[in-house]
Every structure is written in structure tokens, then in C-alpha cells.
Amino acid sequence: MKAHDTQIHLPQLQRRGFINEPIPEGISLEAEILRLKEEKNAVLLAHYYQEDAIQELADYLGDSLYLAQAAKEVKEDVIVFAGVHFMAETAKIINPSKKVLLPDLKAGCSLADSCPPTDFKKFKEQHPDAVVVTYINCSAEIKALSDIVCTSSNALRVIESIPKESPIIFAPDKNLGRYLIKETGRDMILWEGSCLVHEAFSFDRIVALAQEHPTADFIAHPESESQVLDIAKYVGSTSGLLNYVQESQATSFIVATEAGILHEMKKRCPGKTFIPAPVEDESCACSECAYMKLNTLEKLYNCLRFELPEIQLDSQLIAAAKAPIDRMLALG
Numbered sequence: 551m552k553a554h555d556t557q558i559h560l561p562q563l564q565r566r567g568f569i570n571e572p573i574p575e576g577i578s579l580e581a582e583i584l585r586l587k588e589e590k591n592a593v594l595l596a597h598y599y600q601e602d603a604i605q606e607l608a609d610y611l612g613d614s615l616y617l618a619q620a621a622k623e624v625k626e627d628v629i630v631f632a633g634v635h636f637m638a639e640t641a642k643i644i645n646p647s648k649k650v651l652l653p654d655l656k657a658g659c660s661l662a663d664s665c666p667p668t669d670f671k672k673f674k675e676q677h678p679d680a681v682v683v684t685y686i687n688c689s690a691e692i693k694a695l696s697d698i699v700c701t702s703s704n705a706l707r708v709i710e711s712i713p714k715e716s717p718i719i720f721a722p723d724k725n726l727g728r729y730l731i732k733e734t735g736r737d738m739i740l741w742e743g744s745c746l747v748h749e750a751f752s753f754d755r756i757v758a759l760a761q762e763h764p765t766a767d768f769i770a771h772p773e774s775e776s777q778v779l780d781i782a783k784y785v786g787s788t789s790g791l792l793n794y795v796q797e798s799q800a801t802s803f804i805v806a807t808e809a810g811i812l813h814e815m816k817k818r819c820p821g822k823t824f825i826p827a828p829v830e831d832e833s834c835a836c837s838e839c840a841y842m843k844l845n846t847l848e849k850l851y852n853c854l855r856f857e858l859p860e861i862q863l864d865s866q867l868i869a870a871a872k873a874p875i876d877r878m879l880a881l882g
Contacts, residue, residue, distance in 0.1 A: 621640065628857070634658060643693070661744065681719070685701070729776070756828060782806070
């Protein structure tokens with residue numbers, strides 16, 4: 551993509567967040583995306599919360615930890631990240647020599663948005679002796695203010711790696727933080743952020759649904775509220791939930807996380823039944839991340855076609871944010 555072409559599309563990107571060029575008639579989007587990947591020497595990383603069709607095209611499909619590890623190792627020139635903004639930023643931080651593309655720049659994150667860098671810097675300054683642990687669901691600026699990053703897959707390991715005498719700030723997810731306090735016994739200072747998707751689950755409706763399906767295991771992601779986690783048979787990361795349903799003797803599950811994971815669960819366990827946990831809004835059957843669902847096959851096609859939108863970060867910010875991510879990855 552030439553600089554001149556980028557300038558042509560810049561107003562559209564600023565207004566819409568994605569390239570909105572017409573799709574040629576009669577093409578197979580899936581076939582064209584595969585062709586463009588090969589032509590551009592690109593690799594597609596996709597999160598489990600993406601729409602089914604995008605998951606099926608991914609070279610690497612997984613949760614935040616797996617995708618961060620994959621981003622570090624890829625050899626292709628271009629990383630296309632079908633996820634949300636902080637994930638694409640993380641890929642750029644981990645592998646700054648690569649061109650990193652995100653199909654829609656407005657694919658943000660309510661949890662990341664709940665932790666503004668200026669406010670968090672002041673919060674950190676109030677606790678100068680604390681080790682700052684940040685959940686990967688945050689901006690590059692927040693990572694740069696951190697000592698170590700974690701994901702829901704390795705959060706327990708990260709907390710346990712910190713000397714017991716050291717105070718800990720945990721941000722931005724208060725629900726994951728409370729879960730970690732309960733599991734580790736550590737007294738942590740929590741930032742009051744949360745994920746709208748995981749806070750949407752209805753305790754009362756889950757209890758009622760469990761009564762309708764008495765043999766179903768109720769499993770939940772630790773970003774959910776404490777009262778929801780307290781009644782779960784199993785609490786774990788996205789990949790943890792996936793592993794649980796594969797290994798469990800149960801044949802039906804009520805699943806409290808973003809509904810996109812059900813696609814992979816059904817693929818891996820075709821003989822089992824998966825029921826999305828209900829939310830407070832009775833007009834919705836499940837909890838979906840509107841930001842994750844902003845990415846579509848059409849946007850993915852144009853993203854590869856024009857090599858836009860591209861994630862660009864200041865080199866000093868990359869260096870500052872990379873150090874705490876590297877500390878996490880070193881733990882395995």
C-alpha cells in the first residue's frame with residue numbers, strides 16, 4: 551500500500567474506522583481472503599469471540615494468551631488481527647517489525663475504556679511500592695505503566711510469582727481481581743473497571759436455567775461478577791472453559807462468557823449441548839461483544855486488499871509496553 555493510497559482512504563478511516571470500498575460482484579469472500587493472505591504474505595490471528603466464518607479462516611485461533619504467543623512467533627510480513635483494538639496493539643508491541651492490521655479500528659473494548667491512562671497514572675502514584683499487574687485487556691499506554699501483564703489463562707501464575715510481602719495493584723478488571731484475591735489469598739488494590747459483556751449475566755436467570763437443566767454443568771469466565779462465579783462448577787479462561795467441556799463427563803453445559811466460543815465448543819464436542827448463559831436483558835438470548843462483532847468478512851477482505859487500517863504505535867511506547875508483556879511470556 552503506497553502512502554498516496556493511504557491518504558486517499560484516511561478520511562474514510564477517521565470517519566468509519568474501516569475501509570468501505572464496494573465488494574466485487576460474484577466473488578467468494580472466503581476464497582479471496584485466502585488468496586490475499588498468500589499474496590500479501592499475511593497471517594490471520596482470530597479470537598474465539600469472532601463470528602464463525604472468521605474463526606474458520608484463521609491461521610491461529612485462540613484466547614489472548616495463545617494469540618500473544620503466536621504473534622511473537624509468526625514469520626509472515628503482515629499480521630491481520632481479527633479481534634479488538636488492544637489485541638492488535640499487543641501484536642504490534644510484541645512483534646514491532648511486522649505490519650499489523652485490524653479490520654475495524656472502532657473494535658474497542660469496554661474494559662480497556664474503563665481505565666484511562668491519565669487517571670490510572672494518578673492511581674498508581676498513590677501506591678508507589680505496589681507491583682502493578684495489568685490484565686492484557688487494556689491499552690498500550692496502561693501496559694506501559696505496568697510491571698507485568700497477565701491474561702485470564704495465566705493470572706494465577708503471575709500473581710503467585712510476586713513475592714508475598716509485595717503489595718499489588720491489579721487493573722483494570724475488578725471482577726477478575728476479586729476472583730484472584732479469593733483464589734490466592736493476596737490482598738490486592740483493585741482498579742474499578744469491568745467488562746460489559748461479562749457483567750451482563752443475570753444471576754437469577756442462570757439459577758432458573760440451571761433448574762431447567764439439572765444435569766448441565768454451569769461454567770463461567772472470571773470476568774463475571776462474584777455471585778455468578780460462586781455458583782459455577784468451573785471457573786476459567788476462554789481456553790480453560792474449552793478444555794473443561796472436552797474433558798468433562800457431562801454432556802450439557804451452561805456457558806457464561808461471550809457466545810462466540812460456542813462455535814469452537816460445538817466443533818470439538820459435537821455430541822454435547824451448549825447453552826449460553828442468560829443476561830439481564832430478557833430480549834437477548836446470550837451475551838455478545840458488540841465490538842468483537844464489528845469485524846466481518848467484508849471488512850476483513852478490504853483490510854487485506856488495501857492493507858488498512860494499520861496499527862501504528864510510537865517506538866518509545868512500544869518499548870515501555872513490551873517489557874511487562876515479555877515478563878508475562880517468560881513465565882510460560
